[in-house]
Amino acid sequence: MLPASPAPAAIISQLPLDVVGGGERFTLQAHRSALACGDVVDLWCAAAGNPPMEPHARRMDHAYHRLAHGGGTPVPIETVPLRELLRRQAAYETVVVHQHLVNASTLDMLSAAPPTQRMILTSLGAEPIGELFAKAYEPHSGLEIVEISAYAASRATSRGMPATSLSAGVWRSDIAAPIARPPAAPLRTVAIGRLLPHKAFEIAIDAVAGIDSAATLTIIGPSSGDTAYEQHLATLAARTVNCRVAGFLDDAARTETLTQADVLLANSAHVTYTGKRLDQPELLGLVILEAIANGVLPICSDIPSFREICEALGIERWLYPERDSAALRELVRAAAELAPEARRRIVRTAAERLENMYLWDDYWVRLTRRGIAPAHLARAA
Amino acid sequence: MKLLFVSNLFPPHVVGGYEMGCQMHARAAARAGHDVLVATSMSFGSLVKQSASPGVAVRPIFEPVFDYEFGDRNYQRPLTYAGPGGIHPGNCLALAELIHTWRPDAIWMHNPLGLGPVGILETAASSGVPTVVHLMDFLDEGIRLSQHGFELAGRWAAAKARVHAIACSTRTLEENSRLGRYASAIVVPGGIETDAIPCRDDGPRPDFPSHGPVRMVSFGQLKSHKGVQHVVAALGILRRWMRLDVELHLIGSCEAEFERELMAIATSLGCASAIHAHGRKGRDELHRLLATMHLAVLPLNEREAFGYVAPEAALHGMCVAIGGNAGCTEVFPENYPYLLAARDDPAVIAATVRRIIVNGDERRHWERALPAIVAERCDLDGVVMPRCLDFIAGIAARARTPTIAPEVALERTLATWQMNRNLSRLLGDDGPAPEDKQRRLGRRLNRALRRAVPAGLQYRFKTLAMRLRRLRAA
Numbered sequence: 023m024l025p026a027s028p029a030p031a032a033i034i035s036q037l038p039l040d041v042v043g044g045g046e047r048f049t050l051q052a053h054r055s056a057l058a059c060g061d062v063v064d065l066w067c068a069a070a071g072n073p074p075m076e077p078h079a080r081r082m083d084h085a086y087h088r089l090a091h092g093g094g095t096p097v098p099i100e101t102v103p104l105r106e107l108l109r110r111q112a113a114y115e116t117v118v119v120h121q122h123l124v125n126a127s128t129l130d131m132l133s134a135a136p137p138t139q140r141m142i143l144t145s146l147g148a149e150p151i152g153e154l155f156a157k158a159y160e161p162h163s164g165l166e167i168v169e170i171s172a173y174a175a176s177r178a179t180s181r182g183m184p185a186t187s188l189s190a191g192v193w194r195s196d197i198a199a200p201i202a203r204p205p206a207a208p209l210r211t212v213a214i215g216r217l218l219p220h221k222a223f224e225i226a227i228d229a230v231a232g233i234d235s236a237a238t239l240t241i242i243g244p245s246s247g248d249t250a251y252e253q254h255l256a257t258l259a260a261r262t263v264n265c266r267v268a269g270f271l272d273d274a275a276r277t278e279t280l281t282q283a284d285v286l287l288a289n290s291a292h293v294t295y296t297g298k299r300l301d302q303p304e305l306l307g308l309v310i311l312e313a314i315a316n317g318v319l320p321i322c323s324d325i326p327s328f329r330e331i332c333e334a335l336g337i338e339r340w341l342y343p344e345r346d347s348a349a350l351r352e353l354v355r356a357a358a359e360l361a362p363e364a365r366r367r368i369v370r371t372a373a374e375r376l377e378n379m380y381l382w383d384d385y386w387v388r389l390t391r392r393g394i395a396p397a398h399l400a401r402a403a
Numbered sequence: 404m405k406l407l408f409v410s411n412l413f414p415p416h417v418v419g420g421y422e423m424g425c426q427m428h429a430r431a432a433a434r435a436g437h438d439v440l441v442a443t444s445m446s447f448g449s450l451v452k453q454s455a456s457p458g459v460a461v462r463p464i465f466e467p468v469f470d471y472e473f474g475d476r477n478y479q480r481p482l483t484y485a486g487p488g489g490i491h492p493g494n495c496l497a498l499a500e501l502i503h504t505w506r507p508d509a510i511w512m513h514n515p516l517g518l519g520p521v522g523i524l525e526t527a528a529s530s531g532v533p534t535v536v537h538l539m540d541f542l543d544e545g546i547r548l549s550q551h552g553f554e555l556a557g558r559w560a561a562a563k564a565r566v567h568a569i570a571c572s573t574r575t576l577e578e579n580s581r582l583g584r585y586a587s588a589i590v591v592p593g594g595i596e597t598d599a600i601p602c603r604d605d606g607p608r609p610d611f612p613s614h615g616p617v618r619m620v621s622f623g624q625l626k627s628h629k630g631v632q633h634v635v636a637a638l639g640i641l642r643r644w645m646r647l648d649v650e651l652h653l654i655g656s657c658e659a660e661f662e663r664e665l666m667a668i669a670t671s672l673g674c675a676s677a678i679h680a681h682g683r684k685g686r687d688e689l690h691r692l693l694a695t696m697h698l699a700v701l702p703l704n705e706r707e708a709f710g711y712v713a714p715e716a717a718l719h720g721m722c723v724a725i726g727g728n729a730g731c732t733e734v735f736p737e738n739y740p741y742l743l744a745a746r747d748d749p750a751v752i753a754a755t756v757r758r759i760i761v762n763g764d765e766r767r768h769w770e771r772a773l774p775a776i777v778a779e780r781c782d783l784d785g786v787v788m789p790r791c792l793d794f795i796a797g798i799a800a801r802a803r804t805p806t807i808a809p810e811v812a813l814e815r816t817l818a819t820w821q822m823n824r825n826l827s828r829l830l831g832d833d834g835p836a837p838e839d840k841q842r843r844l845g846r847r848l849n850r851a852l853r854r855a856v857p858a859g860l861q862y863r864f865k866t867l868a869m870r871l872r873r874l875r876a877a
Contacts, residue, residue: 077830077831077832078552078553078830078832082554104554105554108554108557109554109557109560109582110557111557112561126826126830129823129825130553130554133553133820133822133826134558135558135815136525136561136562137529137807137811138561138807139561154830157825157829158822158829160818160819160821160822160825162815162819163811165815165818
């Protein structure tokens with residue numbers, strides 16, 4: 023039996039939400055945004071990392087959690103197989119699928135959508151079924167792909183899946199006026215992210231190590247399980263006097279460290295330290311938005327998604343060519359030489375723009391209240 | 404009103420009561436002065452042929468996607484495996500086009516299984532035309548069991564919530580609420596054209612003979628799920644142990660294999676000579692035969708949404724021993740004594756038949772009472788159709804403009820079907836596993852033979868074969 027009165031909308035994450043990376047954080051914030059906007063929205067996620075392309079019968083047995091989530095850590099309150107989730111899914115007015123390129127069951131969800139239902143897909147980076155999805159996808163008026171950046175949308179569109187974009191990264195209440203810090207030497211830099219090769223933390227170490235006493239670097243981020251890379255970073259940092267890998271910090275400690283810093287270094291690159299090439303290292307750059315919100319100047323590698331944010335916030339001068347540690351070193355030096363007030367002014371201006379474009383507070387409204395295409399409205403009339 | 408009927412099959416091609424019920428409703432609606440058009444499928448396989456429907460326009464616009472001859476085993480064509488429980492795009496388009504051009508005031512849907520029922524119901528629900536599903540089978544169960552390579556039960560439920568239902572029994576409505584409820588629903592028992600029954604008003608039939616056999620009849624589809632084998636076994640008990648002179652008349656279509664099974668049972672119980680197989684009869688001939696019978700035994704099972712045969716027998720003024728959980732029992736009074744507590748127990752059937760034969764006063768009471776009781780609830784033109792048409796007129800008056808344009812809804816239905824097909828193809832997961840070659844070859848040969856030999860001739864052969872076997876056994 024279907025539940026008597028399901029919530030009018032649901033967010034379904036195709037990845038578990040028990041580990042918090044950028045994508046998972048985006049999903050939880052999107053759900054929190056819905057709550058803040060006053061909507062009742064069920065939050066579902068895959069109970070485990072399911073194999074991406076299993077036969078139909080096995081896909082139907084994949085387990086999904088319904089989560090209780092009041093803004094903190096989500097807690098599973100119910101577990102059902104995909105077959106049951108698909109039955110219930112049809113009763114929602116709107117269904118938002120996050121990480122839709124993670125599992126072929128996204129296409130089951132699209133197939134299980136009644137014609138009256140609105141489906142919104144957001145990929146968030148992980149794309150094991152990207153190619154399969156592009157082949158199987160059939161656009162229609164009840165289905166939208168809304169990516170988290172114009173760059174991500176352009177990637178989807180180039181694969182034959184027309185997409186729009188809608189970004190968010192910070193809450194209004196999290197935006198702090200830049201604090202007047204006493205001039206300090208050395209310059210405190212911080213790099214944040216899961217310890218993954220495409221984050222290119224080694225470029226930051228190389229750049230800051232070359233400055234020596236003019237700056238320090240703290241690398242914060244949970245382990246990714248890539249021990250070779252983590253050891254590589256540890257070795258590089260051990261050779262320096264001004265760089266250290268702090269590893270995982272909880273949210274409060276992470277934010278505290280960020281607010282104590284002068285500059286954030288965001289170094290993601292298409293090529294890793296082993297020479298492996300990635301199609302896309304980042305789809306958005308939440309950490310840049312968080313830095314601005316905390317009054318910290320970001321210096322970013324010039325990858326498309328970072329450029330998009332930096333241009334939108336008016337800080338494109340602080341972009342450097344990806345994997346170019348010499349160029350990064352120059353920008354760090356330039357930041358160190360900036361008067362504190364000048365740095366604060368840059369960040370304050372960026373924060374004003376941030377408030378107009380990247381707030382979670384109205385993200386859900388912006389996402390779901392967007393009108394249906396005028397052509398369809400006309401035909402309905 | 405302009406009433407568009409939708410049914411997978413429609414006479415002359417029938418499987419059972421659902422198609423005949425649809426035909427009766429369509430004819431009665433036409434008699435009541437409504438403009439009637441029936442959208443159905445082309446025939447597929449050598450189905451039983453019934454008389455056509457004068458006065459009713461029929462358009463076979465749907466692709467026949469489900470071969471009833473071979474039931475669930477028929478998933479031959481990759482485009483149509485979704486027929487029993489999914490979406491068939493061509494049928495959605497055909498229905499949408501017909502609605503657009505004919506502009507009905509209401510859609511009166513009967514059996515959509517086999518047409519890609521989810522797509523058909525969504526197309527009707529999105530058309531803006533008030534839609535009623537006439538429930539004479541357990542559609543939800545059919546849908547649930549047919550989710551192979553897709554999972555559309557939720558969509559079925561969502562579409563149901565936008566349409567209305569007329570159920571032939573309370574239990575049928577309950578069974579059809581398992582995957583979600585209809586927007587509104589009423590229970591109206593299956594309608595019977597009572598005028599076609601010759602002896603309805605003739606009062607109780609003559610008393611049972613003091614000498615000579617009691618003529619017991621079982622009619623309709625003679626299949627194992629109808630419990631005919633239990634009736635044959637009960638005949639053996641009646642004759643051998645209860646020492647009652649009873650003969651069993653079987654009227655209806657019967658598969659050869661099942662016929663052999665029946666005769667094997669009868670031979671083992673020494674009652675083969677008391678069985679008279681009449682084969683399938685037309686309606687008039689059936690009624691003439693029924694008028695000569697003394698009692699009916701119809702151990703219908705709980706899967707029987709209604710079961711026209713029992714009220715038809717009752718209208719003939721016969722006492723009927725009925726399976727106690729069939730939908731049609733709802734038209735019989737609560738104190739009706741001949742409901743079978745265990746329809747698959749020959750001893751229970753035999754005891755009930757003995758009670759009918761031996762207890763003359765009780766039998767005569769019910770022989771007199773039943774025709775009026777059943778007619779009061781099942782008379783098609785006098786009771787059933789007015790109730791159905793009132794309900795349909797009521798929902799038509801409350802109809803609202805759909806929130807999305809029908810063509811937009813159709814576009815979405817077709818796109819989702821396409822995505823499912825693409826996924827199945829890309830993952831090599833194309834519906835249920837195909838049967839082994841040998842079985843497929845056997846089915847093809849069987850079908851070829853059935854197509855080559857006219858159905859009437861087949862039944863003559865079958866009847867002849869049955870008689871020969873009976874002679875041999877004797």
